[in-house]
Amino acid sequence: MKITYPHMGNLYIAIRALLLKLGLDPVLPPPTSRKTALLGVRHAPEFACFPLKLNLGNFLEAREMGADTVLMGGGIGPCRFGYYAEVQREILADLGVSMEMVVLEPPSGDWATFKTRTRSLVGDCSWWQVLKAIRFAWYKARAVDALESKLLYLRPRLCEPLQLEAIYREALRRVDMAENRRGLDLAVSDFLKDTRGLPGKSGDLLRVGLVGEIFTVLDPYANYDIERHLGLLGVEVTRSIFLSEWINEHLFGGLLHVGGLDHLKEAASPYLNAFVGGHGRETVGATVHFARQGYDGVVQVAPFTCMPEIVAHSVLPAVTRDHGIPTLSFYLDEQSGVAGIVTRLEAFVDLLEARRKKRLKEGV
Amino acid sequence: MIKVGIPRSLLYYSYFPLWRAFFTEMGAEVVVSPETNKAILDAGLRSALDETCLPVKLFFGHVLALTGSVDYLLVPRLISVEPKAYICPKFMGLPDMLRARIPNLPPLIDVAVDFSRGTGNWENVLSSMGRLLAGDRRLIRQACRSAQAAQSLFQEQLEKGWLLPEALNGASGERGTERPAPPSPGSGRLNIALLGHDYNIYDEYISMNLIKRLRSMGARVATADLVSQAVIDEQAGTLPKKLFWTLGKKMIGAAFAFCDSGQFDGIIYVSSFGCGPESLVGELLARWVKRRRGIPFMLLTIDEHSGAAGLVTRLEAFTDMLLRREKG
Numbered sequence: 200m201k202i203t204y205p206h207m208g209n210l211y212i213a214i215r216a217l218l219l220k221l222g223l224d225p226v227l228p229p230p231t232s233r234k235t236a237l238l239g240v241r242h243a244p245e246f247a248c249f250p251l252k253l254n255l256g257n258f259l260e261a262r263e264m265g266a267d268t269v270l271m272g273g274g275i276g277p278c279r280f281g282y283y284a285e286v287q288r289e290i291l292a293d294l295g296v297s298m299e300m301v302v303l304e305p306p307s308g309d310w311a312t313f314k315t316r317t318r319s320l321v322g323d324c325s326w327w328q329v330l331k332a333i334r335f336a337w338y339k340a341r342a343v344d345a346l347e348s349k350l351l352y353l354r355p356r357l358c359e360p361l362q363l364e365a366i367y368r369e370a371l372r373r374v375d376m377a378e379n380r381r382g383l384d385l386a387v388s389d390f391l392k393d394t395r396g397l398p399g400k401s402g403d404l405l406r407v408g409l410v411g412e413i414f415t416v417l418d419p420y421a422n423y424d425i426e427r428h429l430g431l432l433g434v435e436v437t438r439s440i441f442l443s444e445w446i447n448e449h450l451f452g453g454l455l456h457v458g459g460l461d462h463l464k465e466a467a468s469p470y471l472n473a474f475v476g477g478h479g480r481e482t483v484g485a486t487v488h489f490a491r492q493g494y495d496g497v498v499q500v501a502p503f504t505c506m507p508e509i510v511a512h513s514v515l516p517a518v519t520r521d522h523g524i525p526t527l528s529f530y531l532d533e534q535s536g537v538a539g540i541v542t543r544l545e546a547f548v549d550l551l552e553a554r555r556k557k558r559l560k561e562g563v
Numbered sequence: 564m565i566k567v568g569i570p571r572s573l574l575y576y577s578y579f580p581l582w583r584a585f586f587t588e589m590g591a592e593v594v595v596s597p598e599t600n601k602a603i604l605d606a607g608l609r610s611a612l613d614e615t616c617l618p619v620k621l622f623f624g625h626v627l628a629l630t631g632s633v634d635y636l637l638v639p640r641l642i643s644v645e646p647k648a649y650i651c652p653k654f655m656g657l658p659d660m661l662r663a664r665i666p667n668l669p670p671l672i673d674v675a676v677d678f679s680r681g682t683g684n685w686e687n688v689l690s691s692m693g694r695l696l697a698g699d700r701r702l703i704r705q706a707c708r709s710a711q712a713a714q715s716l717f718q719e720q721l722e723k724g725w726l727l728p729e730a731l732n733g734a735s736g737e738r739g740t741e742r743p744a745p746p747s748p749g750s751g752r753l754n755i756a757l758l759g760h761d762y763n764i765y766d767e768y769i770s771m772n773l774i775k776r777l778r779s780m781g782a783r784v785a786t787a788d789l790v791s792q793a794v795i796d797e798q799a800g801t802l803p804k805k806l807f808w809t810l811g812k813k814m815i816g817a818a819f820a821f822c823d824s825g826q827f828d829g830i831i832y833v834s835s836f837g838c839g840p841e842s843l844v845g846e847l848l849a850r851w852v853k854r855r856r857g858i859p860f861m862l863l864t865i866d867e868h869s870g871a872a873g874l875v876t877r878l879e880a881f882t883d884m885l886l887r888r889e890k891g
Contacts, residue, residue, distance in 0.1 A: 246842035246864075276807030277649035279839055285804050286843050289850050471659045473640055473675065476652040504614075506839040510656035513612045517663035530614060 200224065202301075203261035204270040205254035206231045208417035209347070210442060212375045213340040214270070220332035221321050226266040228257040231420040235260055236533050242290050249421055249502035249532045250414040251283050255290060262296055270320075272449060273304035278477040278507055335380070340443040342374045342383045346390055351437065354430030358398045366393050400433075405551050408489030410439040410482045411500040412508050415531055417442060422500050423537045425529070425544070429498070432548050437494070439463070439485035440478065463488060470514045479507030483514055490522035495551040497524055498544075503532040525550060565591045565696060568633030568669070570625035571598060573618060573654065574641055576761035579731055582637060584713035585689050588706035589698050594633050596625040599768035603628050608867060610664050616837040617769060617866050618762050619653050619660075626661060630668060635696070637672045639688070643679035648809045651840055685711065721788040726774070727765050751781035753885050756821040758787055758814050758848075759833030760841075763865065770833065771871045773863075773878075777831075780882050785827070787817035794820050811844035818848050822856040828885045829859040831878075836866035859885060 203226040204214050211227055218225040229235070231253055239256030258269050274281030284302045291298055301320055304313070321329050350367045354360050370390035377383045407429060415421045416438060426436050444460065463484030471483040486497045499515070501508030512528050519526055527547045529540065567586045569575060575595075586593050597603065599621060607624025629636060638661060641654040649655070658673035674691045677683055686707050693703035720730040755777055757764055764770050764786065777784050787795075795816030799806055806812045814832070821827050830852060834841040845862055852860045861881050863874070 244842050244846035246837065247846070248839075248842075273804075275647070277652050277655070277840075279843055281807060282804070282843050285802075286846060288803075289847060293850060470663060471656060473642065473655055473659070475656040476649070479652060479656065504837045504839055504842065506652035509612060509614045510652055510660060512614060513656070513660040514663035 200268050201226050201266045202268040202270055203228055203258065203264075203266035205250075205257045206418065206420075207250075207414055208419065208442065209343045209371065210340075210417070212343055212371070213336045213442070213446065215375070216339045217332050217336035218270075220335055221324055221329065223320075226261050226264050228261040228264070228266075231257065231418070236420075240533050242294060244286070246504055247286070248279060248505055250280070250418075251286065252533065253418075253421060254283065255287055258287065258291065258298065259296070262298060266298065268299045268301060271300055271302050273302040274449070275304070276476065280477070337443065337446065338380055338383055339374060339377070340446050342377075342387050343371070344441040344443050345387050346370050346374065348438070348441070349391065349394070351426060351430065352435060353394055353397075354427070355404050355433045355435050356399050357394075358400055360431060363394060363397060366390065403555075405434045405495045405548065405555065406437065406493075407434050407551070408437050408439060408485060408494050408497045409500065410485040410489075410497055411478070411528075412482075412502060412505050413440060413445050413478055415500040415502055416440060417445070421502070421531060422529070423531065423535060423540050425498065425500060425540065428541050428544050429548070432544065434548055434551075436498075437489070439481060439488075460484075466491075470517050471511065475507045475510045477505070477507030479511040482508060482511035483518065486515060486518050486524065486526060487522060490518065490524035494524065495555060496547065497526045498547070499526060499528040501528070501530055503530040503534075505530070525554070565635065566594050566633040567591045567672070567696075568594045568596070568629035568636045570622055570629060570636075570638070571596045572622040572625040572766075573657075573762050574639075574650075576727060576731070576765055578714070580717040581685065581689075581710045581714035585692070585706045585710035586637075586696075588709045589693055589696055589702060591635075591696060594629060596628040599625075599766050601768075604768070604867060611660075612664070614837070615653060615660075616839075617835040618760070618838075619657075620867065621762075621766070621769065622657070623661070623665070626665065626668075630665065633669055635672050636669045637692075639692075640673050640675040640677075642675055642677040643809070644676060645678055645809055646681040647679060647805065648807050648812060649679065650809055653839075685714075722791050724789060726784075727761060727786070727788050751778065751783050752889070753780075753782040753829070753882060754827045755782045755784055755882075755885075756786075756818070756827045756830045757784050757833070758818055758830060759863075760810050760814075760835075760838075761788070763833050763835055769865060769869075771865075771869065771874050773833065773874070776875065776878060777882075780878060782882060785821070787813050790817040790820050798823075806844070808840040808844065811840045814844055815848060815851075818852060819855070822852060822858060825856075827858060828889065829861070829881060831861050831863060831881065833863045833865060836864050859888070 201224050202218060206228060215225050215227060235253060235256035238259045239252035243252040243255050271284040273284055284300050288300045346367060353363055357363050370386050373386035374383060377386055409416060409426065429436050460481050463481040466487040467480045467484035471480050474480055482499060489497050499512060515526050569582055583593050603624035604621060606627045607620040610627060611620040611623040626636065638658050640658055641650050643649050658671050661668060672692050672695055674688055676688050689707045689710060690703050693706060717730055721727060764773060774784055795813055798816040798819040799812040806815060818830060832845055832848060834845050849860050849862065852858055
């Protein structure tokens, strides 16, 4: 069995660790590229959301590398992600591509199915080994998160952000290669050490919160490198959600009590008082949260036609009215162009700067 | 008399008889927004977010048409009307979206309708709504009973072959009066199954009179409302994974039932631009219908820019193709 899985930012690092520890033979699709997108778009439904199209492209590219099985996430709605695997399976079947789909879903009450499905995947591994593999993958996800959040913090502060990115890529490679926790810890601490001495800029930074649908938040291809563009414009970006939080919530069914997203759900009230699928409520909550923390603005990203984020976006004007925080929303798909995105980001940053200056002058 | 406004939009088409009977029995006056027209659509387009789908934009328009003339507005938070399935995220956030975007809204009756966990029923929902109007308990119980009677009469009529708007008009008649026989489905050589969410295919303005046009082209039109819930559940139960959208389940269950009946020459599927669930359901249906029966299938996507000429051209091409196929 040669097993592949879709890309979502640096998720591949955690999943590869998991599969290797389970004694499986993972096939990592090439990094998502224009070619991936075109492949996906050609075969996926026109109005399906962008991640479905990119996933499909990933599978087809992995197929060329010999993959015969796909590991995919699932869900029980109402967000479309829960039905991705079903649609992708039918598309692959009609294309005459024989790939088996293994769908990991949160164990929602039905433990027996969950157990047999997992068993079919892990073969002869003992449950103890499975547990150990999951734990190691989890630590990898945490290490990735540590690197990414430091990168977001440092990028606008350093004179040579490109040098920082080179160091980051090397650290990421070491995290990917690490075979035990010691290796992981070393990779992270070396990253912190290597970046400490780099010459920095002075001055007050603008701070922007990044909220929205998880795939477009985490995947630089899907969001056209929005974090990087903001960072190079001298803006510190803070994400509302990180990889490990998504893994805990979506794949473990929130089993780990590691500070979930509950506080964001509460903060969403009174603007959005119900679960609306995906991370719609968290998007609103995080916007309120960033406003309370004194951030200068919030950028929302979502795939074109994403239902939960459209609901969230619909109520954001009320948050802006009450909390005085500017927001900018991007709906992304294969039609988006990087020049348009950068232009809008530059205009937004200009606005935030002008606002800050005005406030300072008025002594607020 | 308290005036309760009901927007003629979205799940009005599924639950109006229930809601109408309930509030009338409670002693309120039920005010329904006018049939969709350009002014309503334009008002909706101005106040709703661009990214939302046509039906939600239209809902905003219908709400605006009622604002100012009613004491309460009925906008239930429709999360789920059956176990383990949802309607759509946008329905779930509807009251919040209205509050954030429309100033001076009348108080909303936004009781949550959530039967997803297998608990909860319309009686509880209606009772909560009744308590908002401060009715006494006996009155509420009585209103619940009439409401459910009205709704089951409506369901019965649909399964007997009434077209939904005809049954809805029937629902406004007095109970006990003699009911006319089910109207004929139209005479013609072609049998066409018209699938699509009720609020799209039965709104004459946004569907551009689709049903009448098909009939005038010599087609007999059947919709998913003809298929009973039991058959829909059974047919949709054959899917490899349970579909978690109620409306999508209805479309797929009905399409399979129509395919199996062998009586249909073609299927027309109406979807609104940007509809999330339909983007996947429509795709799966097209693939499955092709594999199961090879019945011709046409997907019509409508939005606020749709023009009748384009629609007519496609309908003509489709029916011509069906007729030629019949001859061959």
